[in-house]
Amino acid sequence: MQRMLTGNHAQSLAAKLARVQVVAAYPITPQTTIVEGIAEMVAAGEFPCEFLEVESEHSALQACISAAAVGARTYTATSSQGLLLMHELLHWASGLRMPIVMGVVNRAVAPPWSIYADHTDTVAQRDTGWIQYYCESNQEVLDTVLQAYRVAEEFRVMLPAMVMEDAFYLSHTFEPVDAPSAEEVDAFLPPLEMPYALDVDRPARFGSFMAPDAYMEARRNVADGMEASGRVIEDVEREFRERFGRDHGGALPLFACDDADAVLVVSGTAASTARHVAREMRAEGKRVGVAKLRVFRPWPVAAVRALAAKVPRLAVLDRSFTFGFGGALFQEVRNAVQSPRAGPLVRGYVAGLGGRDIVPATIRAIFDDVLAKDGPEVSWVGLQEVTEWPA
Amino acid sequence: MARLTIPAEELMTPGHLGCPGCGATLAMRYLLKGLGPRTMLTVPACCWAVMSGPFPRTCVEVPFLDCAFEATGASIQGLRAGLDARGVKDVTVVGFAGDGGTADIGLQSLSGFLERGVDAIYVMYDNEAYMNTGVQRSGATPWGAWTTTTPEGRTKPQEKKDIMAIVAAHNVPYAATACVAFPEDLVKKVEKARGIRGPRFLHVLAPCPPGWKYAPEETIRLGRLAVDTRVFPLYEVEGGRYTITRKIGKGKPVAEYLAKQGRFGHLTEAEVAEIQRRVDARWAKLEALARTTAEVTP
Numbered sequence: 263m264q265r266m267l268t269g270n271h272a273q274s275l276a277a278k279l280a281r282v283q284v285v286a287a288y289p290i291t292p293q294t295t296i297v298e299g300i301a302e303m304v305a306a307g308e309f310p311c312e313f314l315e316v317e318s319e320h321s322a323l324q325a326c327i328s329a330a331a332v333g334a335r336t337y338t339a340t341s342s343q344g345l346l347l348m349h350e351l352l353h354w355a356s357g358l359r360m361p362i363v364m365g366v367v368n369r370a371v372a373p374p375w376s377i378y379a380d381h382t383d384t385v386a387q388r389d390t391g392w393i394q395y396y397c398e399s400n401q402e403v404l405d406t407v408l409q410a411y412r413v414a415e416e417f418r419v420m421l422p423a424m425v426m427e428d429a430f431y432l433s434h435t436f437e438p439v440d441a442p443s444a445e446e447v448d449a450f451l452p453p454l455e456m457p458y459a460l461d462v463d464r465p466a467r468f469g470s471f472m473a474p475d476a477y478m479e480a481r482r483n484v485a486d487g488m489e490a491s492g493r494v495i496e497d498v499e500r501e502f503r504e505r506f507g508r509d510h511g512g513a514l515p516l517f518a519c520d521d522a523d524a525v526l527v528v529s530g531t532a533a534s535t536a537r538h539v540a541r542e543m544r545a546e547g548k549r550v551g552v553a554k555l556r557v558f559r560p561w562p563v564a565a566v567r568a569l570a571a572k573v574p575r576l577a578v579l580d581r582s583f584t585f586g587f588g589g590a591l592f593q594e595v596r597n598a599v600q601s602p603r604a605g606p607l608v609r610g611y612v613a614g615l616g617g618r619d620i621v622p623a624t625i626r627a628i629f630d631d632v633l634a635k636d637g638p639e640v641s642w643v644g645l646q647e648v649t650e651w652p653a
Numbered sequence: 654m655a656r657l658t659i660p661a662e663e664l665m666t667p668g669h670l671g672c673p674g675c676g677a678t679l680a681m682r683y684l685l686k687g688l689g690p691r692t693m694l695t696v697p698a699c700c701w702a703v704m705s706g707p708f709p710r711t712c713v714e715v716p717f718l719d720c721a722f723e724a725t726g727a728s729i730q731g732l733r734a735g736l737d738a739r740g741v742k743d744v745t746v747v748g749f750a751g752d753g754g755t756a757d758i759g760l761q762s763l764s765g766f767l768e769r770g771v772d773a774i775y776v777m778y779d780n781e782a783y784m785n786t787g788v789q790r791s792g793a794t795p796w797g798a799w800t801t802t803t804p805e806g807r808t809k810p811q812e813k814k815d816i817m818a819i820v821a822a823h824n825v826p827y828a829a830t831a832c833v834a835f836p837e838d839l840v841k842k843v844e845k846a847r848g849i850r851g852p853r854f855l856h857v858l859a860p861c862p863p864g865w866k867y868a869p870e871e872t873i874r875l876g877r878l879a880v881d882t883r884v885f886p887l888y889e890v891e892g893g894r895y896t897i898t899r900k901i902g903k904g905k906p907v908a909e910y911l912a913k914q915g916r917f918g919h920l921t922e923a924e925v926a927e928i929q930r931r932v933d934a935r936w937a938k939l940e941a942l943a944r945t946t947a948e949v950t951p
Contacts, residue, residue: 283738286731312734317765321727324720324762328695328731331718334738350721460716460732462691462744467711469719476708 267439269432272400273339273365273425274299276407278309279447280363283334283454286314286325288344291377292433293367296339319344323351323362330360331468333459335411339365341429342383343372349387355422356391356484358468361414361454362422363407364392368530368581369429370616378617379429381530381582385558385590391484393423393491394559396529400437402510403427405502408442411451412498418490420457429617431531442506450505492560511554513562516569518544519551524575524632527566527595529555532579532613532620539625550629555591563598570599575607577632579625581614588612588640607632613643620644659840660686669712671704674869676859676876678704679833680778681713681749684857687843688774690715692745693732697759698722699751700785701778723758725750726766729773745847746773752793753783756816767823767852774846774853777816780861788864795884796931797924799916800864808919812931820854821890826951828854829889829898834876838887838898858885866915878910883936888943892951895942907932 267275273296277285285304287297303309312329316322319340326336340348345366355362370380384394393413397403403425410423427433460468472480496512503509517537519525528536533554540550553569555562570576576599580589587593592610599605611628614620624644631637664685671678677700685692695718696702702719705711720728725748732746748766755763755777766775782800783789790800792814803809820828827849831839839857846853860876862869879885883904888897907929911917920928 284731284734286727286734312738314730314734315769316727316730317761317768320721321724321730321762321765324724324727325731325734328718328720328728329735329738330731332693332732332735332739332741334735336735351724354721460693460718462693462716465711465714465716467705467708467713467717467719470705470708470711470717471703472708480708 263441263443264438265441266436267400267404267441268295268434268436269397269400269403269427270295270367270434271299272404272439273407273427274303275441276404277337278303279442279444280335280337280408280411280451281453282311282337284312284314284326284329284336285338286316286322286329286336287338288316288319288322288340290319290341290344292369292429293339293341293344293365295433296365319347320351323348323355326362327351327355327358327360330362330456331358331460333454333456335454336362337364338362339367341367342369345383345387346371349390352387352390352392359420359484359487360422361411361420363410363414364422364424365407366424366426367429367433368426376616377429379431379581380615380617384424384426385582385584388559388590391421391488392559393421393557394426395423395557396426396555397432398531398533398554400432401439403432404439404441405506405508405510408447408451409498409502413491413494415454416494417457419487419494421484421487421491426530428531446505450502488560492562495557510556513557514565514569515554515556517552517554519553519569519573521549522551522573523549524577524629525551525553525569525573526577526579526625526628527553527555527591528579529558529591530581532581535620535622536625539622539629542622543626543629548629548633558591561594561598566595566598570606573606575632577609577611577628579611579613579628581620583612583615592640609637610640611643612640618644658837659683662686662689664690664714666712666714668706668710669704670706671700672863672869674862674872675704676833676861676872677701677778677780679836680776680857680859683833683836683839684747684749684776684843685713685715687840688745688747688847691743692747694718694747694749695720695725695728695732696749697725697754698785699754700780701749703785722754724762725754725759726762726764726775729766729775730769730771733771733773748773748775750777751785752777752779752781753791756792756814764823767820767825767854771852772850774855776855776857778857778859780859780864781813782864784861784864797917797920797928799919805919817856817890821893824893825854826851826892827889828856830856830858830885830887832858832876832880832885832887833860834873835880835887835899842889864916866918867913871913875910875913878905878913881905882907882910883932884910886936886939888939892949894946894949894951895939897939897943904936
């Protein structure tokens, strides 16, 4: 059924369709309407779940972890500072192998205060053992939440997943979304059967102290789950396409890359703008393409290398900044494709921080720069020259 | 013939990693005796996160979920909600945390747990400092006590945080203090708590030989002295009604309790007298609370 939904409504509806059993959340702009939407459905009796209005994001994620530990399907959502507050629990969730799904509305981190789109909040969590999906449309948000449960709960994986949407560009923007029926979703996503839920009839301890003779193997076990998730993500998307007649291209969907002289790697809503510009530039005779980084964790290294093998120049757009050398996506792309003698030229571009619009001119400037012979390795795009701060 | 009121069933096995004379091991042992096997524990960073034994061993025969240091209250609610969602109603969920994990870093999630009326039991075992990390001052450390972060010359200049008052301010159905040196009373309170619905709180004094600096065989004697000197009164708060469960007339001199512990070894006579004055004042306040709330219907 076609419905007009915001990205946040798509998150709430997906949680309901997934028959989530425990929701714990805390308000933060621009995530708040996700939990409000869930609260309304719970109040109306349409969404039977335990709805916990906790006193912080930290407690929200702890409550989800503990509920998952006894075998319940769980959901939470947050943004920015809330996600940063959860950081410790992000590690707990993956280390305990709890298949929690979390909606994240990407928002800039303070200071300075900003409620607008920026990926720094989630990029900064890349090392926490969570699967990370970045969405481009509200349809993709809804579909990806459903897919994320299948991936997270797959026995080989058993890891939490976060499903991102850009603040306001998706979270508060209405788009037509094809909402599947409960029956269709039930057929795709069966109830969670935790292989090792806490149970008084089989007492066990989760999370105990591990001496140096065991700790490394436990971490490797998590790494194996993350490694396995790459394949599962592709399998689940194939099945999704068979059942629902649409998909979102896997981890790294490509647009016009086969004969391209330069390809832009980008995540989130800026991908739409990038394809629009690529079409325009192709009409002008410039051979450019777009690779949308839909999945950042697990890192789709094989897909990135396959792309690099056929493209002489890669531009990487980071809507976030990591203090170090260039943005995180740039670093990872370059690490994946670099070799002493061969490989494409890779350039990093930081743009769209704190909700600054990434407009066609932004993308065009990036393509022009990467097609030129000798631009700097990392550039900030759209940066205004500040000669004097307001008194 | 005396009637045994403590269940014989043991849900804590030998082989724990606690120090000799550890009061916190007794707190867990009696708690589980009072609750029985249909119990689920969640435990944050604290002595008990280590004492249960390293992977793959554990010395308690009920499910045990480790949680983040500051999140016991939230973990309790998650367990309860998950069990409810799965239709499991006959399991008692218990958060078991130290004084630092409860009264300091975990105070926010404790308050959230109490305010939201979660149907579960929260036990704070109180050894009056961060003992797992090696005796650092906590909010529950008493006035004048030595710790490694309040060394001699700068011993704790603040009063022990009154966690029971904080809990009682949430209007919970049941909160009680107990001490491992009075096991019948402790088990009775655990059993009482088990029969009540809503958020319940137990504040259990657990003497700590290395932290308080006394010989391990003195744990029970010290626990009894803490109560009988009125340093640690045993009482219940039921929906606002205070009841002193071990009535003590004049009380033994606090000097007797303090003299047995190295952590108070530096105290001058004047300081001991100051502690006696504070203890007397607190007791008088507690008696007044018991008198004025006697007619309150829980």
